[in-house]
Amino acid sequence: MSEVYAARRTCLRERCNAGGSAAALVSRPANVRYLAGAAPHGAVLLLGKTEDLLVCAGPPGDRPTEGRPDELLSVRVLPGPGGDPAVAATGLAVAQGAESLAAEDHHLTVVRHRAMRSVAPRLRLTDLGQAVEQLRVVKDEEEISCLRIGAEIADQALGELLESILVGRTERHLALELERRLVDHGADGPAFPTSVGTGPHAGRRGHRPTDRRVEEGDFLSVCLGATYRGYRCEIGRTFVIGTSPADWQIELYDLVFSAQRAGREALVPGAACRDVDRAARQVLDSAGYAENLPTLTGHGVGLEIDEDPQLAPAAMGKLDACVPVTVEPGVHLPGRGGVRIDDTLVVRPEADGGPELLTITTKELLAL
Amino acid sequence: MSEVYAARRTCLRERCNAGGSAAALVSRPANVRYLAGAAPHGAVLLLGKTEDLLVCAGPPGDRPTEGRPDELLSVRVLPGPGGDPAVAATGLAVAQGAESLAAEDHHLTVVRHRAMRSVAPRLRLTDLGQAVEQLRVVKDEEEISCLRIGAEIADQALGELLESILVGRTERHLALELERRLVDHGADGPAFPTSVGTGPHAGRRGHRPTDRRVEEGDFLSVCLGATYRGYRCEIGRTFVIGTSPADWQIELYDLVFSAQRAGREALVPGAACRDVDRAARQVLDSAGYAENLPTLTGHGVGLEIDEDPQLAPAAMGKLDACVPVTVEPGVHLPGRGGVRIDDTLVVRPEADGGPELLTITTKELLAL
Numbered sequence A, B: 001m002s003e004v005y006a007a008r009r010t011c012l013r014e015r016c017n018a019g020g021s022a023a024a025l026v027s028r029p030a031n032v033r034y035l036a037g038a039a040p041h042g043a044v045l046l047l048g049k050t051e052d053l054l055v056c057a058g059p060p061g062d063r064p065t066e067g068r069p070d071e072l073l074s075v076r077v078l079p080g081p082g083g084d085p086a087v088a089a090t091g092l093a094v095a096q097g098a099e100s101l102a103a104e105d106h107h108l109t110v111v112r113h114r115a116m117r118s119v120a121p122r123l124r125l126t127d128l129g130q131a132v133e134q135l136r137v138v139k140d141e142e143e144i145s146c147l148r149i150g151a152e153i154a155d156q157a158l159g160e161l162l163e164s165i166l167v168g169r170t171e172r173h174l175a176l177e178l179e180r181r182l183v184d185h186g187a188d189g190p191a192f193p194t195s196v197g198t199g200p201h202a203g204r205r206g207h208r209p210t211d212r213r214v215e216e217g218d219f220l221s222v223c224l225g226a227t228y229r230g231y232r233c234e235i236g237r238t239f240v241i242g243t244s245p246a247d248w249q250i251e252l253y254d255l256v257f258s259a260q261r262a263g264r265e266a267l268v269p270g271a272a273c274r275d276v277d278r279a280a281r282q283v284l285d286s287a288g289y290a291e292n293l294p295t296l297t298g299h300g301v302g303l304e305i306d307e308d309p310q311l312a313p314a315a316m317g318k319l320d321a322c323v324p325v326t327v328e329p330g331v332h333l334p335g336r337g338g339v340r341i342d343d344t345l346v347v348r349p350e351a352d353g354g355p356e357l358l359t360i361t362t363k364e365l366l367a368l
Helices: A002-018 A029-036 A085-095 A110-119 A131-137 A141-162 A171-184 A247-265 A273-285 B002-018 B029-036 B085-095 B110-119 B131-137 B141-162 B171-184 B247-265 B273-285
Strands: A023-026 A044-047 A052-056 A074-077 A100-103 A124-127 A195-198 A219-224 A226-228 A235-240 A298-300 A307-311 A324-327 A330-333 A337-340 A343-346 B023-026 B044-047 B052-056 B074-077 B100-103 B124-127 B195-198 B219-224 B226-228 B235-240 B298-300 B307-311 B324-327 B330-333 B337-340 B343-346
Touching: A002 A023, A002 A029, A002 A044, A002 A131, A023 A029, A023 A085, A029 A044, A029 A131, A044 A085, A052 A085, A085 A100, A085 A110, A100 A110, A110 A124, A110 B110, A131 A307, A141 A171, A141 A219, A141 A226, A141 A235, A141 A343, A171 A195, A171 A219, A171 B171, A219 A337, A235 A247, A235 A337, A235 A343, A247 A273, A247 A324, A247 A330, A247 A337, A247 A343, A273 A298, A273 A307, A273 A324, A307 A324, B002 B023, B002 B029, B002 B044, B002 B131, B023 B029, B023 B085, B029 B044, B029 B131, B044 B085, B052 B085, B085 B100, B085 B110, B100 B110, B110 B124, B131 B307, B141 B171, B141 B219, B141 B226, B141 B235, B141 B343, B171 B195, B171 B219, B219 B337, B235 B247, B235 B337, B235 B343, B247 B273, B247 B324, B247 B330, B247 B337, B247 B343, B273 B298, B273 B307, B273 B324, B307 B324
Parallel strands: A023 A100, A052 A074, A100 A124, B023 B100, B052 B074, B100 B124
Antiparallel strands: A023 A044, A044 A052, A195 A219, A219 A235, A298 A307, A298 A324, A324 A343, A330 A337, B023 B044, B044 B052, B195 B219, B219 B235, B298 B307, B298 B324, B324 B343, B330 B337
16 A cells, blocks of 8 residues: 555645645645545644655554554654644754745644744745645545445445334434444444434434434435545435325435436536536426525545535536545425435446446335 | 623623724634534634624524524524635624724634635734633533533443443444443433543553453443533543452552542642642652653543643643543553543532532442
């Protein structure tokens, strides 16, 4: 794996050099992990003029770390507590002869930036912008395989839940049970707080589980994901409780299903992100639900659960092959509930069989 | 409750006015919640010249919110997605005639600060510093009662675990079960990721649970906490698995127990934070464990699990009455394990009976 991290750092270094900076400071934890293999609490990565350094706030024993730091990378640990690795790294950049340093202005606070400036008043601080986030958008097969395993784990956890009795149990209990099953099946942990919505809560994006119990006739929406080796996937399904769904439930489900399928089918390399969003959205719009739609119908996933690209009406940019995204349209009717269907897929060229579906739990309307 | 939030805002406003700013922008979520009753995702609080406003990123239905916004407070919701409430609030401050605005430079990123500057080039942006964090240090009885309930919940969850069979179960399972029990007993959720360490992992602060199983003869350290109405408490205990602890285990346990008691007994209004730390630390130091100690032996708790004050060798400041803190010395011997004992207490004057212990689970060395 070490070569992978070194290659990523080379790639970033080239972008920095092209932008006129010989050195870069990466502070956002997911970006540090992407380039260094691990992101100990508070650690920053310096791409220096002569050497790359992972600068850590304290001894590694003090705080456990996910991932393992790249062995090719030198590690510096600040001696005492209270030091800021970003400030220390700035000093190290100057010691290496850097005249300018590109930093992540969208992550550093004003106070940290000021402290960096004060230890190196002659250093020119520039903005690295979202350079690392942009590198992270297209995944390699190793990364995709972590997402695939995470998706399998989420599918298993969800499948087991469906075999159990649901009526009478609370949203909170169901969410906790799902999270326990994720860990049982080998996840590092949940990729995000598991959402379980019943009855009027069903179909709400990001609904936080309450003490409401599952009742006959409810819609039940579940959204969960596993983290596997740092990579986060997402699956969402909606079910009906009881033997026979009501007509309005079948109608709404079919509509959201069509929208989600339209979104999935629009996932081709080169497609504009806003066109994928529009493909899903217009199915719901034209059925009169324009007011009940979420602001986005999908997003990238990876080391974070919400990454670029966004699938939304104002999104810029196009999809590339090997970009994993969610497709997750939904309709929520206040007071009545609703439907969301959410998959994680990888954009693939048509020649390779089109989009690769990672979350394979059925999307038929199941009555449980 | 509304009067409480209004009084807190008045208090902050007076500090700002004294510092020469007629308006303040609060962006750190726990600070927003403290002053507004709730912190919807991304929301900021403007203390304006003529009106206080809670500026939210999107409609409240989109993202669930903990707490309920103070009814005395006007709420503005940004119309479209992608807007930054901090930038919008800056514009609103100018519209109210503010010439300067004090912002939380330790929370705002460089990019957000730049965007605020660009919408209001004539506005003087100053640093509010940790003014709200300082207000939060001393708690009122309502806040302490939330912490007390949280501590009861954590005690219950821990007590139930101790009644079950532990040998053969993994750290991860025990941690998940504890978190489930916290929620069962009415917690909003865990106050922080539950830590369970067995054998060589026991006694490590912040140990992340692994698949190691509990064995006869192990030390078992558990650290958990409940969030109740936003307030977070913490309890940590160490046990021995099996009928009779080894001599070294009894010795180490007694030592950490003495250190923790010394720390608790040093909690009096007016005591220097570093003296409380020293009281606990010197017991362990003089037994030869100076190398095996954590960087702090306690910290404040409240809306966040790690607040001011810090109980550490270099800490400044003194304790006031009604400040809740943890006292949590520990010794970890690499390869062998160790002991941590952690309570949440409220500093109270001697006349009121001295420090109030919120986490009442026994600190005898239990063999389970």
